[in-house]
Amino acid sequence: MKKRALLSVSDKTNLVEFAQGLDKLGYELISTGGTLKKLQEAGLPALPVSAVTNFEEILDGRVKTLHPFIHAGLLARRDDESHQQQLLDRDISPIDVVVVNLYPFKETIEKQGVTEEDAIENIDIGGPTMLRAASKNFRDVTVVVDPSDYDDVLAQLQSETPSVAYRKQLAAKVFRHTANYDAMIAGYFTEITEQQDPETYTVTYEKVQSLRYGENPHQQAAFYKEPTVKGASIANAKQLHGKELSYNNIQDANAALEIVLEYQQPAAIAVKHMNPCGVGIGETISQAYAKAYDADPVSIFGGIVALNRQVDEETANQLKDIFLEIIIAPSFTEKALELLTVKKNIRLLEIPMEETNTNPKKVVSVVGGLLVQDRDQGSVTKEDLTCPTDRQPSEQELEELLFSWKVVKHVKSNAIVVAKGDQTIGVGAGQMNRVGAAKIALEQAGEKAKGAVMASDAFFPMPDTVETAAQAGVTAIIQPGGSKRDQDSIDACNQHGIAMVFTSMRHFKH
Known part of the structure; x- marks a missing residue:
């Protein structure tokens, strides 16, 4: 029986050359739609799928390969006599090679002004079904989803039969590909239906590069990106x-x-x-x-x-x-x-910095799981601030306080930032207690701390940080407020003539 290959691709890169290689190896080519047209225009003897199924495609192409004559040919085990007899009884030919890549869903939803209807029509049904069927039967079927594999696959086929191990590798690539495809569709529908914290969190990333190592030389690492990442990233x-x-x-x-x-x-x-x-x-x-x-x-x-x-x-x-x-x-x-x-x-x-609408979620791995939260995009303006102290900050101090508040948001907790004149002069990061972070920041600032402002990413549980700031000459403080002992810090500020404002917003960063 003549070997048979089914080709149905959206990405037609090197398609004709690969099909010519299959033709030379004696494969009967069957195909669909635009793929069929391209093969026939290249002079290749490709048959339409309808000639195999005896069923014309319907519903504007939504149904063309979803047919028992296709899927039985993909799923039948060659080492199972019952399977082979069932094919013979129904005059169904096995399919030995499947070459499929999917409707461009990612490219569609990346387009400016894409409609929901456009997105839906670019959800492939027949393609993933064929890929999954062929991959399930990898012991007998060679399945190709990536044009970059064409040359290697032809070389393997020229040696008569690719090894089961090689076919299994191709099948694994297919399942990663279809999982990636489904994850993008799931993400799109979760977003447009505005569902928060869904029952499963399905995300996918595409490899950018392998890295020499991770944080340390003994750790293996790679860099992946979100498939539809936009803007400053x-x-x-x-x-x-x-x-x-x-x-x-x-x-x-x-x-x-x-x-x-x-x-x-x-x-x-x-x-x-x-x-x-x-x-x-x-x-x-x-x-x-x-x-x-x-x-x-x-x-x-x-x-x-x-x-x-x-x-x-x-x-x-x-x-x-x-x-x-x-x-x-x-x-x-x-x-x-x-x-x-x-x-x-x-x-x-x-890096383009005009567009900053990247993924609003932040994902952090823990052993055996993920933590998912909204990105910290919180900010405050002068109007958001309240001042509980006797002394109000000057306009200059307000500008410096807001400047330092933007910095402290990005410093590891416990975090203290000391600033003066549109410039940080001391940063205390990642300390186990807040006054310790303040001492580090103020020591770095030195004499410059006189007349400077201070930002704290979280409230002061005790007045010791204010006392330390006062000794260094800090004149204004910005912090979230909300401690049961806020009054102690307010009293300390009043005692030393320090202006303090509350943001009512915390910026912990772990």
Whole structure:
């Protein structure tokens, strides 16, 4: 009996060449729709599926391969005499090779202004069914979902019969592919029906690259992205220069990007170990970077810098003077690239920052499970603040308080940020007690703390942080409020002439 291959693809990359290879190997080709037309136009003797099923496609193509003559040919086991006899009794031919890829659902929902009807019509039914049937029967059927596998599959078929192990690998790829496809459909419908915390959380990611290792050399790692990720994301970065990003680079770069997106003014962020070590804003990006550098010229060494404006020649001259792992910006001038690419290892990442509507959910793995929450997109304005102290903050202090509040949101808890004049001057991150974080931030600020402001990511359970701030010369504090002992901190502020405002919003970051 002549070997038979079924081809039905949306992505027609290298289709004709692959089909020609199958034809030379003696396979009878059967096909559908646009795939059939392309094969016939190339002079290949392809038969329509309807010639096999004796049933014309109906419902505008919604039903064409959903037929026992197709699926029996896919699912029949060659080593089962009963299966083979049933095929023979019904004059059904086995199908040995299946080449299918699916309707472009992802590409459809990525289009601007896509309608629900368009999305629904691009949900493939027959394709996944054939793929799953062929993959279930991988011991007898070779199933191909990825055009990049065509050459390898032809080489395997030329050696008569691919091994069961090879077919199993192809089947595994199919099941990953259909799971990815179904996850995108599930995600789309969950989103448009506005269901929160569904009974199952089905997500899918696509591989960007393998990484040399993870946080440490003994840990294996890879980088994956959301299939439809948009806007400002490390997954959308265009690397202009430098060696490949590491696991830690990606983590730090993401942290830097999240902070710089908080600011509308020209802003520069320096990050080490996922915490900001220097943040500055200015009238120009060069001024902003100068402030970020001056905030902590020691910690910035070997760090990541993110800027929310094009890197020009002036800023590039500043950046090239120290060792940096990564520079992130929406763009670089030609002169800036010329200056910065002299450094062999520095990574230059270009990331669009105009559109920031990325996935509103944050996912963190724990052993055996996932934690899923809304991203912390909370923010406050002057109007949101309340002031319980005798002294009200000045307009200048208010601006500095709001500036520091945007920074402390991105510092590991317990978190304290000290700022002055559009610049951080001290950051205390990840401490087991709040006053400890304050002492670190104030020690870093030194004499600059006099007349500075302080931000705390959570309320003060005791007045000790206020006392420590007062001793250093801090004049205004921003914190969420809400402690049972708020009055103790208010009294301490009043005693020292400190203005304190409450945000009624906490920014824990674990």
